[in-house]
Amino acid sequence: MKQLFILLGIFAALAVVPFFVSSEFWLNAVLLTLYAALLGQSWNILGGYGGQFSFGHSLFFGVGAYSVAVFQVQLGVNPWIGLLLGGLFGSVIAVGIGFLTFRYGLRGSYFALVTLAFAEVFRIVSNSLWWTGAGEGILIELDQRAVMMQFKSLSHYYWLLWAITLVCFLTVWSLGRSRFGARLMAVRDNEDAAGAIGVDAFTVKLKAMALSGLFTGLAGVFYAQKFLYLDPGIAFGPAVSVESLLVPIVGGLGTLFGPLLGAAALHIVGEVAREMIGDAPGLNMVVFGTILVLMVMFLPRGIGGLGKMSVRNIFKGGK
């Protein structure tokens, strides 16, 4: 219960940010942090709670983004319906890939490689189909009306993202107190032992894929509507995959607040790095890569784990 109050408190504070932050630049910074938290939390469902490390989450992101764009541009489907379609297709593709990989018992790095490979396949395919706009990409026509899910004010985009992210975080909160969540974490920690006491690991992992794909797909829809342009490299390239996994690993795997902490930390580091080394393209990725290596070596529980660790040590010392 305490966790829920903290969560709702944080989101209540986030909801009123646009009233207090007048600068477009800073509101955009908070928005991008929230967006990273959404991507990270989606990945966290599968990777942090389920122990299945995907290296190809851009696949679900791209499917969501292209869903809303293609349906809108080619068929004139309203983007609010596209939002549902994007989440749905992200989820369906995730389950499909989960079915193919988990059926053959692929785990660990093999699972990571297969997801990476599928993302690449989709990138190449979307590069050559006319209806995805091929290599030129796809442009959503500017039409700044709420009914077209386009807004004049940045704060409206912000609230849309806030709502999606809140649903995602509430879902993850419920994992911590449900049968499905308990089973998912049991599968993560020991699949054989979980099976011996009646956990159907295959189904549990597919459900986690479905949830993770759903929210990553929704993040894709948001991206498409915010920037109104997609190409195969943006949608299915490795950048989104890396961001998705970096955020929870830095913040704390398998924890509710990890992705928020991770997203905030990475954005602060990213801004500082840009200030210090200038706008050299790609250099921020070098910084992120270094952080990832250091985190895995010295802080495997992430920033969130720092607090837990010291509390536990105090507890132990007191005994």
Place this chain on the structure above:
Amino acid sequence: MLEISNLSIAFGGLKAVDAVSMSVPEGGLVSLIGPNGAGKTTCFALITGFHKPDAGNVKFCGEDITAVKPFKIAEKGMVRTFQIVQPFAGQSVLENIAVGAHLHLRDRQDALDKASSVAHEVGLGDRLEQDAADLTVAGRKRLEVARALATDPKLLLLDEVMAGLNPSEINEVIPVINAIRDGGVTILLIEHVMQAVMQLSEHTWVLNQGRLIADGPPREVAQNPVVIEAYLGKGMAERLEKEKRNA
């Protein structure tokens, strides 16, 4: 309750389990013993679906469950523990046991309540919030039993739950196992600790190099020359007999 007939599996040229047949009656507390590498754990793995047998079949409560997946067998009411303990490290004792309780309980609070009562039953009641990875060997063995017990099994297969424990710890575990049986759960033990087998089980099967070589009440089996030779080597039965006569 559990009927195994002609169960066999070979790994390459090695017949790990060779035409094993046995029958566990409902309400019993029976055991399977044998020297290291005899195939006891493999036998458990075959019964509970972790390996597919090359031949033979397993019937549980009259239903053929040969090569059915482990989680389905657990749903039917037969649950095993692991000789090499497999806790969900990083989760608390209570959370570990609750995973078992969730087999038949959907609600989180119900599962936690059930887990807590099972923990008290096996003597982990004072360590509910402890990280499972921080438990001692004895604690982890109890956790294995607790997790399995929380699923409300009809038949519990315990794989060497006393291996690695010191004599006083063994004396604490024996009444726990007896209490589980008195609670209406049938138990099949794999055990190395003869003291436990003698005190607990009504009937025992002896496995050696994948084959059943004897069965009967533990005291009789322990006198059986074939069994003594399997454990101590060829000629030992004769030598022991001679020493006894000379003494």
